[in-house]
Amino acid sequence: MAGEPQSLPVTVIGGYLGAGKTTLINHLLRHADGLRLGVLVNDFGELPIDADLIESQDDNVISITGGCMCCSYGSDLIAALRDLDQLPSPPDHLLIETSGVGLPDAIAQSVRLIPRFTIDGVIVVADTETLLKQGADTYIKDTIERQLHAADIVILNKADLTDEETRSETRRWLTGMAPDCRVLESVNAEIPLSVLLGRGLDPLFDREHGAGHIHEHATHEAAIFQVDGPVAPEALAEHLASRELNLVRTKGFVPASDGRLYTLQTVGRRWSVSPAPMQKAEGRIVCITHTPPIDAERIAGIISAVS
C-alpha cells in the first residue's frame, strides 16, 4: 500500500465532567507500551496529563513519554485533526476527549469528514456514584442520555466507591438507556489498553498454535478462533457485536466466498468489515470479553452458521 497513507483509528472518549475521562487517558498512556498514542483534549485545563508522563510542553502540544502527544482543540476540532494529518509521523491511534457536555456522536461524525481518520469506537466514561443522580437532573439528564446513546462501550468508573445495590441499579438503568452497549466496571479507569483499543493483538495472529484461550485475567479474557472455510463476513461481524455474546472487542481476518480475505472488527456494538491489506492462508479472529468465561461453543456455532 505504498504511497497511500494508512487510516488512523480514532477512539472518542466521552462522558460528563468528573467521570474519569482524563484518568482513563492517563491510564492508556501509561500502558501504551510502544504504541504511539495521540490525544486531543477540549482544553488543557488542570493537568490533562500526569506530570510524570510529560516530557515537554508548549502552548499547543504536550510531548509525552513513549512518543505520545497531546493537543487541545478548543472550538476547532477540524483544524486540530488537519494539523495531525499533516504530521510527518502521525500517531498510531488517536484518542479524542470530549468536553463534559460534548456529544460524542457529533465528534465522531466530524472526525469522519477527514478521510484519513476512521472511528474505532466510542467509549463513554460514567461515574458510578453519581450517574443515577445525573440521569435524573433536570438540566443535564438529556445530555447524559445522548452521551450514553452514542457509546459502544460504557465504563462505569469509581465502582469501588459504591455498594453492590447502587451498581446493579445503575446497570439496570443503563441497560434501559443504551441497550446495545457493553458495560465495563472499573476502579481508576483501569481497563487494559488491548481491551479498549484492540491494539497489541496483532502478535497473537502469528502464534504457532491454533484456537484456544490465550489470555485469562480476573476482569477479561481473550480467545482465538480459527475460521477455515469461506464465511459471510458482515453476518459474522454483526453476530459477534450482538449484546448476547457480550464481547468488548473482536478483531480478525476471515476468508469470504469471493476468495478474498477480509478484516473484521467489532467494538462493543459497532462492527466493520473491509478488504484485508494482506493475504493469509487461513482466517482467525480474536474475541475479548470482560465477563469471562468466553462462550467458545456458541462462537464456534456462529462461525459455522455463517460459513
Added chain:
Amino acid sequence: MTATTTIYPARRILTMNPANPEATHVAVRDGRVLGAGTLAELAGWGDYDLDERFADKVLMPGLVEGHSHATEGSFWRYVYCGYFDRTDPSGKTWPGLRSIDAVVARLREVNAELGEGDSPISAWGLDPIYFGDVLVSRGDLDRVSTDRPLGIRQASGHIMSVNTKALELSGLLRTGIEHPGIPLDTEGLPTGEMKGPDAMELVAGHVGLDRKVMSADEWGFRQFGRLCVRQGVTTAADLANPLPDDAVDMMLRITGEADYPARIIPLRRFQGVTPRELIDRSRELREKSTDMLRLGRVKIHADGSIQGFTARIRWPGYYNGAPNGLWYATPEQLQEIYELALQHDLLVHTHTNGDEATELMLDTFERALQKFPRADHRFTLQHCQLADTAQFRRMKKLGTCVNLFSNHIFYWGDQHYEKTVGPERAQRMNACATALREGVPLAIHSDAPVTPLGPFFTAWCAVNRETPTGRILGEAERISVADALHAITIGAAYTLKLDHEIGSIEAGKRADFAVLEDDPTMIGEAKLKDVRIWGVVQGGRVFAAADI
C-alpha cells in the same frame, strides 16, 4: 496654563440625567463634562470658547452598545449579500438582495471586477429564510463562477454556502459523506450548504473566510470604530473575544491612538480554559485597562441559538417538535466561574437564549451568591430572549441585569411565531416591558454583526415590536421611547458597570455625545429608527460621520 473650556450650544440637549433632564448648553473640559445648563450657568466656570457647530443639532449621551462584536468591522472585507439594506463603514449603503438571482448578480459583478485568476470570492450576510427558507445550492453559486472558489457566510453565522469549486478544493466533491451538517443532493454529493463549525471549517480556508483572520484584525477593528461614529455609539462591548495577547496588544495600541473614536469593552470568552484560568486571565487583563479599552470582564455561553434550535428551552419545547438544544458549559463550570468571579469582583455576562438556560443561570448564580454574597455585582443575562415573568422576578431578587435582543423581533420574529417557539412565547420574547415592570435593570442590543449595529434601530424594535410582515409581536411588551432611550444609554452603561462615567450628560462624566439632526423624542415612535446621526463627540473629540 489652565485647560480650555468649550461650550456647545445645541437645539436641545437630552441629558438622561433625571436631576437635570434638559439643557441648552454643555461645557467640556479635559474630555469631560464640566456641566450642562444655560450659557449663563456654565459661564461661571471661567473663560470658554463658544463652539456653535451643534447649534441646530440635538445632543444625547453617546450611545452605548452593550452587546456587539468588533468583527462587524472585519466582515466588510467581504461582499455583503444580506436581505436588508446595510451601511458599510465608509457610509455607503448596500441595497438588500431580495432573491437568489439578485445575490448571484451582485457576486457576478465582483467576479467581473476580479478579472482573470482563481482567487476566492468571500461573502456574508445571506439569509435564505427570507426566500422561503430555500436551499442556496452550489448550482446557484456556480452561476457566478466555476473557476473561483466562492463562499458566503450566512447571517446566522452558523451556515456557509459554497460553490462546486470550493467543495472540489476541500476534497468534499465526493459521495459517501455522512454528516448532519452536510446535506447531500440526489446524486449523493454535497449540496454546497455547510452547517455548523466543523462543516464550515472544512471549506472556510478555501473561500477566504478563515476565522483566524478575524481574531486580531487591525483593519476590521478600525472599521468597527467608523461604524460606531455613524451610529452615534461612543462605547461598545466586544462581547465574546478569546483575547489572546496579540489581540489585546492590537486593541490597546489602536484605542490609544488620538483619533480612535470608540471606547471598547471586550469580555473574555470562556472557551478552551478552565474556570480558574479564565478568572486568573481576566484579573491579569483588568490591570491592563485604559480609559478607551476596559478589560477584565467575563462572558460565558450557556446554550446556543433559538433559530438554530440549539437554545435550551423548557417544556413544552420547540413549536416544530425539534429536540432540545445544547449546553455549551456544564452547570458545575457556571457555578465555579460565578463563585470565583464573586470572590474577585469580576463582572460576568452569561449568554442564555432559551428559558431553560436562563433558569440554570439563576439557579447556579443563586447558590454562588449565597456562598459569596456581594452587593452590586451586576451579573447580566445576555439575550435572555425567552424569560418569563417569574424569571424576571428572580432576576430582580438576585440583583442581576438583563440585556435583551430586541432586534430579533424584527429580523426573526415571524420565524419565532411560526416555527421555533410558537405564538404565545414569541409574543413574550425580549420582554422589555416586563423587565422594567419587575424592576430589572435593562439594556437592549444588536449583537452586531448578527444584526447591524444601530441603537436607534434597536430602540425602534423595542418600542414598536414590528416584524417585516407587519405583525406586531407582543404588543404588551412594547416600551416607551423614553425607556428605550434610557436602555441604549445609561441602561447599557449600568450593565457594564460604567454608569458612573458614561451614559448621561452631567458634570464629571466623559464628554461622550451622540450628535443628532433629529430629536428622537419628537420624531414619533414609528420613525425612531430614522433619526439622522451627524456623528459623535467622544472624550471631547469631535467625529463627524461625513468625514470618518
